[in-house]
Amino acid sequence: MKFRAKIVDGACLNHFTRISNMIAKLAKTCTLRISPDKLNFILCDKLANGGVSMWCELEQENFFNEFQMEGVSAENNEIYLELTSENLSRALKTAQNARALKIKLTNKHFPCLTVSVELLSMSSSSRIVTHDIPIKVIPRKLWKDLQEPVVPDPDFFSFCLPFLRLCKILNLQVIEANLDGELNLKIETELVCVTTHFKDLGNPPLASESTHEDRNVEHMAEVHIDIRKLLQFLAGQQVNPTKALCNIVNNKMVHFDLLHEDVSLQYFIPALS
Amino acid sequence: MSENELDTTLNLKCKLGMKSILPIFRCLNSLERNIEKCRIFTRSDKCKVVIQFFYRHGIKRTHNICFQESQPLQVIFDKNVCTNTLMIQPRLLADAIVLFTSSQEEVTLAVTPLNFCLKSSNEESMDLSNAVYSEMFVGSDEFDFFEIGMDTEITFCFKELKGMLTFSEATHAPISIYFDFPGKPLALSIDDMLVEANFILATLADEQSRASSPQSLCLSQKRKRSDLIEKKTGKNVTGQALECISRKAAPRRLYPKETLTNISALENCGSPAMKRVDGDVSEVSESSVSNTEEVPGSLCLRKFSCMFFGAVSSDQQEHFNHPFDSLARASDSEQDMNNGSFSIF
Numbered sequence: 205m206k207f208r209a210k211i212v213d214g215a216c217l218n219h220f221t222r223i224s225n226m227i228a229k230l231a232k233t234c235t236l237r238i239s240p241d242k243l244n245f246i247l248c249d250k251l252a253n254g255g256v257s258m259w260c261e262l263e264q265e266n267f268f269n270e271f272q273m274e275g276v277s278a279e280n281n282e283i284y285l286e287l288t289s290e291n292l293s294r295a296l297k298t299a300q301n302a303r304a305l306k307i308k309l310t311n312k313h314f315p316c317l318t319v320s321v322e323l324l325s326m327s328s329s330s331r332i333v334t335h336d337i338p339i340k341v342i343p344r345k346l347w348k349d350l351q352e353p354v355v356p357d358p359d360f361f362s363f364c365l366p367f368l369r370l371c372k373i374l375n376l377q378v379i380e381a382n383l384d385g386e387l388n389l390k391i392e393t394e395l396v397c398v399t400t401h402f403k404d405l406g407n408p409p410l411a412s413e414s415t416h417e418d419r420n421v422e423h424m425a426e427v428h429i430d431i432r433k434l435l436q437f438l439a440g441q442q443v444n445p446t447k448a449l450c451n452i453v454n455n456k457m458v459h460f461d462l463l464h465e466d467v468s469l470q471y472f473i474p475a476l477s
Numbered sequence: 478m479s480e481n482e483l484d485t486t487l488n489l490k491c492k493l494g495m496k497s498i499l500p501i502f503r504c505l506n507s508l509e510r511n512i513e514k515c516r517i518f519t520r521s522d523k524c525k526v527v528i529q530f531f532y533r534h535g536i537k538r539t540h541n542i543c544f545q546e547s548q549p550l551q552v553i554f555d556k557n558v559c560t561n562t563l564m565i566q567p568r569l570l571a572d573a574i575v576l577f578t579s580s581q582e583e584v585t586l587a588v589t590p591l592n593f594c595l596k597s598s599n600e601e602s603m604d605l606s607n608a609v610y611s612e613m614f615v616g617s618d619e620f621d622f623f624e625i626g627m628d629t630e631i632t633f634c635f636k637e638l639k640g641m642l643t644f645s646e647a648t649h650a651p652i653s654i655y656f657d658f659p660g661k662p663l664a665l666s667i668d669d670m671l672v673e674a675n676f677i678l679a680t681l682a683d684e685q686s687r688a689s690s691p692q693s694l695c696l697s698q699k700r701k702r703s704d705l706i707e708k709k710t711g712k713n714v715t716g717q718a719l720e721c722i723s724r725k726a727a728p729r730r731l732y733p734k735e736t737l738t739n740i741s742a743l744e745n746c747g748s749p750a751m752k753r754v755d756g757d758v759s760e761v762s763e764s765s766v767s768n769t770e771e772v773p774g775s776l777c778l779r780k781f782s783c784m785f786f787g788a789v790s791s792d793q794q795e796h797f798n799h800p801f802d803s804l805a806r807a808s809d810s811e812q813d814m815n816n817g818s819f820s821i822f
Contacts, residue, residue: 288607291607291609294578294609295609295611298575298576312610316610325615325616325619326619327616327618327619328616328618329615329616329617329618329619330616331572331613331614331615331616331619332613332614333576333611333612333613333614334611334612334613335576335609335610335611336609336610336611337609338607338608338609
């Protein structure tokens with residue numbers, strides 16, 4: 205198993221650092237999947253996470269000047285590593301004004317992801333900073349639990365960019381949306397019920413038109429979720445998405461799909477049982 | 478600096494609580510703007526230090542702080558005979574320090590004649606499997622002064638380094654680092670126009686030895702810190718002595734092969750025997766050992782004692798006569814100070 209990659213472009217490095225910070229806010233421990241074209245940060249829906257799962261995907265060629273990997277075997281040309289997200293984001297933070305950043309898989313007493321940075325300095329010699337982040341290699345038999353989650357045929361979806369920004373301010377409990385481009389955020393307590401209405405959000409074309417033809421366009425699908433999970437997701441947003449999709453499976457879960465130029469992030473929050 | 482009614486100078490050795498002094502000198506900006514004069518004197522009859530601020534329009538504010546007499550620790554350490562000397566801007570050290578997390582207890586400084594490296598202590602990284610190991614290499618040309626007599630790797634307490642750095646950022650003066658082989662103290666010093674401060678840190682005496690068996694027993698040292706910061710003003714120097722006692726206790730493992738070397742290493746760096754260094758100056762050090770901690774199945778965290786001292790470079794003629802007054806000391810050392818002896822357990 206081998207992995208080495210290098211970033212020399214400052215903008216790419218900053219972008220990668222921001223993504224890593226976002227991941228660190230969303231998941232304490234996550235899985236890093238390395239494949240020939242992509243890097244994925246994965247959180248799978250275990251009870252420990254409260255049922256929340258995450259799938260973040262980057263096209264490696266948008267970030268790295270050099271990228272070489274050799275997976276577990278020729279047929280399974282992938283590497284799955286488990287690491288503490290904060291370790292990676294902290295290591296990247298020290299690479300603020302770096303001339304170059306190298307990441308590679310090493311084995312110094314135990315398997316590590318070594319982040320090596322060449323920093324610009326006042327004098328002629330540069331400073332070299334190295335961080336060895338301990339990782340666990342995930343054996344192949346566990347890979348099946350870490351695949352891209354299948355989005356169940358959602359009842360309704362809509363684009364909801366402004367919704368994300370507003371969510372940070374409100375206390376949400378219920379999200380409902382319909383096919384007519386409307387989205388409602390509700391909080392209900394014994395004494396008060398507050399609803400915020402969004403109109404004129406787009407609905408993307410549905411994959412299978414036939415099943416939804418007879419559905420009333422104004423009928424709302426709703427899901428009750430834990431506010432904290434949603435807030436945690438929103439608090440981690442450092443990368444402004446160009447497009448945000450919110451899919452609701454009635455009373456089952458809400459699925460957010462954020463698209464940025466070269467990174468996509470999917471986040472699943474289950475309904476409260 | 479200290480007077481009684483008869484206007485004779487006394488040399489008073491006392492200590493004051495930092496908690497009493499800090500609030501008086503808070504809000505530096507407003508102090509500078511409004512205060513015309515500040516007078517500090519002692520009234521030994523009442524065991525008080527009096528700090529008076531004279532404002533405009535005849536307004537005077539007086540603070541009375543009780544002091545306690547004490548026998549301050551005296552450290553003997555001549556930094557000028559150290560093999561390795563560096564002088565750096567605080568900025569560089571600050572850049573290196575951000576690499577490490579606040580949970581990092583020890584760091585290792587490794588130097589060769591060409592470069593300088595600050596890194597996580599190997600011992601610690603090995604014990605905690607989730608710890609990130611970090612290091613920073615800096616070229617010798619970033620230093621104001623770089624003289625390395627021999628390749629050295631020494632390990633010392635990270636918190637002390639951070640504390641000292643915070644202090645140095647207030648003075649903007651470069652920091653000088655003096656050190657020798659592992660086990661011998663390391664000195665960090667700042668020499669400004671108004672202030673000279675020296676921090677003497679203990680360093681780990683052991684070589685970087687690893688226990689191959691996870692069930693090795695270790696004697697771990699309870700960490701004890703005491704801080705002494707001495708300051709002098711440029712003009713009113715009555716006389717100082719370089720008197721220091723350095724005390725360090727290196728952890729020892731009951732791992733058969735290493736026991737002997739460890740003990741001898743300890744003895745080499747300042748054992749209870751008195752040594753004569755630099756004429757009349759003597760060095761006494763003690764090492765004390767706490768209870769054995771047995772942690773089967775895992776490596777013990779090794780800790781070692783570390784002390785901060787202020788040591789003022791001596792006026793060579795006056796050695797013992799006028800040990801310098803220390804104003805303040807961290808309260809956690811009160812116990813052993815009151816006893817006047819070194820036992821801490």
